[in-house]
Amino acid sequence: MKKKIEINKEIVEVDVLNQTDDSIEFIFEGEKYLFDLKEKKAQTIILSKANEQGFAHVFESSVFTQGREFQIQKPEVHQKKKNREGADLISPMPGKIFKILKSQGDVKTGETILILEAMKMEHSIKAPKDGRIKKILFKEGDLVQGGVDLVEMEES
Amino acid sequence: MKKILVANRGEIALRVLKTAREMGIKVVTMYAEDDKKLPHAFMSDEAYSLGSGTLKDTYLNQEKIIQIAKISGADAIHPGYGFLSENAEFAERVEKNGLIFIGPRPDSIIMMGDKIGSKKALEHVGIPMIPGYHGDDQSVSTLEKEAIRIGFPVLLKASAGGGGKGMRIVHQASELQEAISGAKSEALKAFSNDKILIEKYIVNPRHIEVQLMSDTQGGHFHFFERECSIQRRYQKIIEETPAPKMSDELRLKICETAVKISSSMNYRGAGTVEFILAPDGQFYFLEMNTRLQVEHPVTEMVTGHDLVRYQILVARGEKLPLTQKEIVQKGHAIECRIYAENPDEGFLPTIGMIEKIGIPTLRDVRFDCGFNDGAQVGVNYDPMLAKLIVWGETRSVCIDKTILSLDEVLFAGVKTNRDYLKRLLAHPKFREGSTHTHFIPDNAQDLKPKSFSRDEKAWAIAAFLMNSQKKLTVKTTSSVSEQTPWSQLVSFRNV
Numbered sequence: 001m002k003k004k005i006e007i008n009k010e011i012v013e014v015d016v017l018n019q020t021d022d023s024i025e026f027i028f029e030g031e032k033y034l035f036d037l038k039e040k041k042a043q044t045i046i047l048s049k050a051n052e053q054g055f056a057h058v059f060e061s062s063v064f065t066q067g068r069e070f071q072i073q074k075p076e077v078h079q080k081k082k083n084r085e086g087a088d089l090i091s092p093m094p095g096k097i098f099k100i101l102k103s104q105g106d107v108k109t110g111e112t113i114l115i116l117e118a119m120k121m122e123h124s125i126k127a128p129k130d131g132r133i134k135k136i137l138f139k140e141g142d143l144v145q146g147g148v149d150l151v152e153m154e155e156s
Numbered sequence: 157m158k159k160i161l162v163a164n165r166g167e168i169a170l171r172v173l174k175t176a177r178e179m180g181i182k183v184v185t186m187y188a189e190d191d192k193k194l195p196h197a198f199m200s201d202e203a204y205s206l207g208s209g210t211l212k213d214t215y216l217n218q219e220k221i222i223q224i225a226k227i228s229g230a231d232a233i234h235p236g237y238g239f240l241s242e243n244a245e246f247a248e249r250v251e252k253n254g255l256i257f258i259g260p261r262p263d264s265i266i267m268m269g270d271k272i273g274s275k276k277a278l279e280h281v282g283i284p285m286i287p288g289y290h291g292d293d294q295s296v297s298t299l300e301k302e303a304i305r306i307g308f309p310v311l312l313k314a315s316a317g318g319g320g321k322g323m324r325i326v327h328q329a330s331e332l333q334e335a336i337s338g339a340k341s342e343a344l345k346a347f348s349n350d351k352i353l354i355e356k357y358i359v360n361p362r363h364i365e366v367q368l369m370s371d372t373q374g375g376h377f378h379f380f381e382r383e384c385s386i387q388r389r390y391q392k393i394i395e396e397t398p399a400p401k402m403s404d405e406l407r408l409k410i411c412e413t414a415v416k417i418s419s420s421m422n423y424r425g426a427g428t429v430e431f432i433l434a435p436d437g438q439f440y441f442l443e444m445n446t447r448l449q450v451e452h453p454v455t456e457m458v459t460g461h462d463l464v465r466y467q468i469l470v471a472r473g474e475k476l477p478l479t480q481k482e483i484v485q486k487g488h489a490i491e492c493r494i495y496a497e498n499p500d501e502g503f504l505p506t507i508g509m510i511e512k513i514g515i516p517t518l519r520d521v522r523f524d525c526g527f528n529d530g531a532q533v534g535v536n537y538d539p540m541l542a543k544l545i546v547w548g549e550t551r552s553v554c555i556d557k558t559i560l561s562l563d564e565v566l567f568a569g570v571k572t573n574r575d576y577l578k579r580l581l582a583h584p585k586f587r588e589g590s591t592h593t594h595f596i597p598d599n600a601q602d603l604k605p606k607s608f609s610r611d612e613k614a615w616a617i618a619a620f621l622m623n624s625q626k627k628l629t630v631k632t633t634s635s636v637s638e639q640t641p642w643s644q645l646v647s648f649r650n651v
Binding site for chain 1: 574
């Protein structure tokens with residue numbers, strides 16, 4: 001069965017040949033892999049590939065294994081999130097509106113619209129794509145919560 | 157001393173708590189309302205709310221803190237680091253209220269808080285300062301003469317300002333005239349003042365500091381040096397001891413210079429003298445921190461002494477049960493500061509909910525952490541989440557153990573600098589001990605995230621698919637799954 005998985009923001013195809021409670025066999029990027037599940041406890045599972053053993057810690061959208069951290073999920077899960085984030089510009093963290101550099105009108109991808117200040121550090125809020133600013137919802141000096149809309153934008 | 161109020165939060169509050177407990181002293185903690193679910197709010201014998209509001213209303217609220225000490229019957233206050241730890245007014249207030257301040261005398265805090273005054277005073281005792289010219293005679297001929305006296309390369313800086321405005325590095329006399337006029341006009345534009353100063357420019361400087369501890373009976377000790385050159389945004393992220401590539405002769409000289417400072421001012425308690433070390437072995441006084449440092453654990457791991465215990469003994473007026481000879485370095489220790497930040501996007505702080513922290517399992521690994529699973533990381537406080545401190549017989553063993561241990565403290569749920577720390581530790585130049593304060597910008601290219609191999613991805617995919625499969629099985633065939641070893645493990649987990 002072919003499955004699409006989003007791993008580190010890239011969608012890959014995995015051909016699952018066989019999966020039971022204790023093992024999984026799949027083809028990934030032309031290579032055949034067979035893993036056995038040796039143990040599972042809370043978020044931690046122990047896998048083996050032939051005799052090579054390794055831990056994996058599995059969380060909602062991330063997997064820690066082989067000393068690396070992976071962002072991994074089903075592609076559609078991420079799509080929903082993306083749509084929500086893409087619509088308007090959202091404050092990445094609570095902070096203070098330090099400076100507003102743009103007003104209503106056209107902006108190009110990557111142009112800084114405003115600067116948010118949190119913990120004495122500045123964070124630039126940039127236009128994600130070419131478009132038009134409809135409204136900036138705050139003024140300089142305003143305190144904002146994390147995750148709120150800062151700017152209303154429409155794509156050009 | 158029967159009860160201590162720890163006037164701080166997070167890992168340092170817990171650090172002080174541990175030693176106090178060992179000494180049979182009760183511990184009172186305090187917490188801002190947004191911290192009430194963190195361990196420092198509930199691990200102590202007694203805890204008091206500071207209410208909510210800005211830092212001025214909570215952790216910096218001197219009046220409230222002293223009131224808590226009195227209500228709880230604490231006889232001493234430990235300020236930790238940061239917050240009120242280097243606030244002379246607070247130290248004085250504590251003492252005026254008949255409480256013991258576990259820290260230096262207020263006059264020492266004032267002296268070292270005055271960065272220019274302290275340098276002048278220490279220069280008289282023969283402490284080396286970065287050669288420079290800060291005079292009012294701004295004629296080009298004087299500036300030229302002074303630059304040549306200091307020796308190239310020199311740094312020209314606007315007297316009035318910072319931020320790199322009016323800054324020039326000059327490598328030889330022939331470049332001087334142009335650089336002086338350039339720096340002056342830039343300074344004039346930026347600060348309406350064209351006064352400049354000249355300092356010796358140190359190429360690839362190292363940040364070396366010495367741990368000091370003094371009692372009130374004339375005992376002034378050092379606990380050797382720490383190397384803290386690996387910094388980003390002027391903040392240390394990796395500290396170690398002993399300093400790599402340092403001769404015993406130089407080590408002794410630096411440490412003895414530091415003791416000269418503590419004894420000359422009859423210092424009390426724990427303190428740290430920071431030096432800039434040039435590649436030629438010359439070192440210069442930078443500043444003295446009149447508190448316990450964030451990175452004190454590496455010193456404790458290598459010397460085997462508990463610095464908080466000594467702080468408490470000194471505060472009680474006791475003589476430290478030590479001789480300088482008994483303090484020796486054994487093996488090597490590294491501390492990594494784990495921050496909620498994204499090193500690959502300008503080290504900007506991150507926020508989120510910590511799903512799981514994890515516990516290091518190797519021998520001689522210490523993990524000083526003020527958070528618990530499920531805690532929210534917000535923006536109201538410093539983004540440091542924890543300190544991982546690792547000891548090894550040699551520096552090389554210690555580096556390997558640190559990398560392995562970083563894999564055990566996941567901080568799942570929050571983006572941290574964990575992977576970046578691993579890249580730093582694995583860098584060949586770090587491994588060979590070639591550290592200096594520009595290490596991070598100079599090696600930025602090498603420190604970018606490594607790509608993921610196909611095999612690495614396959615492990616993650618296998619784990620992901622096996623995990624989602626398991627959830628389904630448990631849900632749909634619950635009666636069968638109860639018989640499996642897996643279900644027995646579920647109850648095991650709840651123990």
